[in-house]
Amino acid sequence: MKTLWLLTKKNLKMLVRSRGSALIVIFAPLLLILLLGLSYDTSTQYGLNIGVHATEQSPEVGSFVDLLKQEEFNVVSYEGDVQECVNEIKTGIVHACVSVPSSFSVQENVAKEVTFYVDPSKINLVWMIQESVGEKFDLRSQQIAQELTSNVLSRLASTNDGIGNVKGDVEGIKEKTGSASSATMSAKEELSSLDLRAPGSPESIVELKTSVTQSREKIDAALDAVESANITSSTKSTLRKAIKDAKLALGTGNGTEGSFGLAAQVSLLESDLFEARSKLFAASQKIESTTSALDNSASAISETNSALDAVSGVLTSLQEAIASEKVTEAGVIAAPLQTKIVRISEEGTYLNYLFPALLILVVMFSSLALGTTLVMIEKHSPAFFRNFFLPVKKVTFIASIYCTNLVVILVQIAVILGIAAFFLQESINAFPAVALILFVTASVFTFLGMIVGYLFTSEETATLASISLGSLSLFISGLLLPLEGMAPIFREIIQLNPFVIAEGLIREVFLFQASLGDVWIKLLILAGYAAGLFIVIWIMESILHKHLVHKFMRKHHKKHTEKVK
């Protein structure tokens, strides 16, 4: 046990005294945690750049944009063709595009459509955007649904009020109709009780009576004339008799006892007529009273009509109010905004989407490790000292390490692309451009690896450092953790990560079929990195070489001095 402890103690001492190892082994994880802590120490949940496309930047679109901005989204507005926004997803300027209608309010029975344009190769981002932006739309959709429902409910309420109001009128109408009905019934009864069997016209009876009287008088006159006439007596007597018969036929009296003949009949008729007149008078009286009842009834009916008109008016306005509500489909009211997701690249397998990242991953780690290893081999080679006296420029040595690396990396790229060509035959046209990007990427990471190699003295530490560098680069590439969750400042810095740039380039070329002409700026940045790093190595090698020589000599001297002592 003691031996174990002693050995452990010795190992720890060696670890701590080897500054490079200590730095990497002990402090690298702490540094990593610190960096991650600083990176993700943000209350901002998302840092997505959302492109909002609308044909017209209406206040409603503005309020939606404000809603997104409140959630710390960076909103880029597009008015023209939505394709402009889609192209900027491909170049990574925006993470997603949302094409929104200029107005969210639903007028007809058709839900408004909101289209999301997303890059399916950024799976994590797609879900995040769908969830987060979709949430905003759901909220807006709920608001609109609420407005629509509120409209319907307010119309129902006003209808209810209208019905409540006309209900009293209808009750009044009912009463009035009841009284009109009873008045009509009593009129009916009155009228049915009328005896309108009239015996004849009283005037004609008077005339008849007058004419009877006149006829008698004329008969009397005819008798007188007969008597005075110079006619034979027989004639006279015959005439007298005839006239008397006629007079007898006309009768006499006023209908009372003793009356007879036509006069009596006329008198009888007259009395009948009088009776009829009195009946008719009674009937007239009845009719008069009935007319009044009917007048009341008519007025009640008229009032009823007015009331009915009012009710009808209310009902019409209610009907109009209900009819004015255009959105009547339950589905539209429940979901007035419908979202649609459009993938901006062709549907492919996950290999397609992961391919850019995988390529860069392989190239990054290979280049880093190889760059470091080759420098360490050269540095630790016994021939390193002899190389100092060779008439060869330092830059040639650096370039030779780079070229060695490239040969290996190019072989690797050829193998990877060869295998990839088998699986991704539809994307084979993009391979030359991909190869060029990989070449530049490999150069950048080779130089980074070489820097690590020049900085560290122990091979193990350098290898560990290059792996750590690769891991850090991977960690902050957005491949494992979304960059959008990071603090804005770190996000800006991380956009400069060569891994991020290279992966973006491959994605654009491979997934979106962008030409090199489309991505030349990013490619130039990457090439600039390579050139910059090459110069850094050049300068560093010159400085470090002298420093290392001095360090080596000082150590050498100290060691010998201590030995002598």
Added chain:
Amino acid sequence: MRFIEIKGVSKKFGKDVVLQDVNLTIEQGDIFGIIGKSGSGKTTLLNLISGFLDPSQGAVSYVSSVDQSEKDLHDHFKRIKRHIGFTPQHSAVYPKLTILENLYHFGSMYGLKKETLQRNAENLLHFTNLFQHKNKISEQLSGGMLKRLDIACSLMHKPKLLFLDEPTANLDPIMERDIINLIKAVNEQGITVVVASHHLESIERVSSKFAIIEKGVVQSYGDMDAVRKPYLQDTIRINVRAGKDNTKVVEIAKELDVSRILDSGHQITLFPTNTGSTITKLLQRLQDEGLSMDDIELRKLSLKDVFHRITEAQE
């Protein structure tokens, strides 16, 4: 003819003064030995002369054989280093390459053409006795072979000057002898050799001039006679091994005409002022006292002795 002029050269590593005011001249065709203990500054001096290090003070100049003009090493290093071969203490070849590949590689770095490369490599392989091993991987070679390969690599471009740092370190006596012979052979080809070592016997055998360094200061410099000169009175010494009678012999020696007596316990070294009478008297006294001796040796002052004298004086 002057080849290298070292004037007032000092070197510091931080506050640590490693070399102080070194003034030396190395002649063309010399085998110049730099001698010192470990940490004395000899490797630093070698590195300064070769241009691997820049002096903190002073200058190292190379003298043109044409017009004897002095060219500052620092200023003309690019041109001068083409004429330098350097064999460091530890192997400086690519261990994964074969002997021939190493020779070709270093030769080609000097821009030699293919024919020249082949010719030089073949000559050097024969010269260093490595021809039959030319296809062996370097890391599989023995220490002596590796040293020879190192020297061969340093000679591929036919330099005018060869620096050797501890060429015989960690070698057995036979290999050491081979290397010494090789150095001599190299020098015979007209190459000036500067060799730093603490193997004094080897250096003495091969070098024509020496610089003895102690604590960063050149204590003695010149050919063997010049180095010995300060110790002329001690040129001859008598080493006596008297075994158990050592103490008695020391007492007798004190009675003799000696400038100094060194008693290391198992050997007594006497520095006589008159060699002949001292030996006679010593032998007489020993006989009188009936003392026996294991060994008695009469020696001329060697480089090692001079070196010891110097280091003792410094201590």
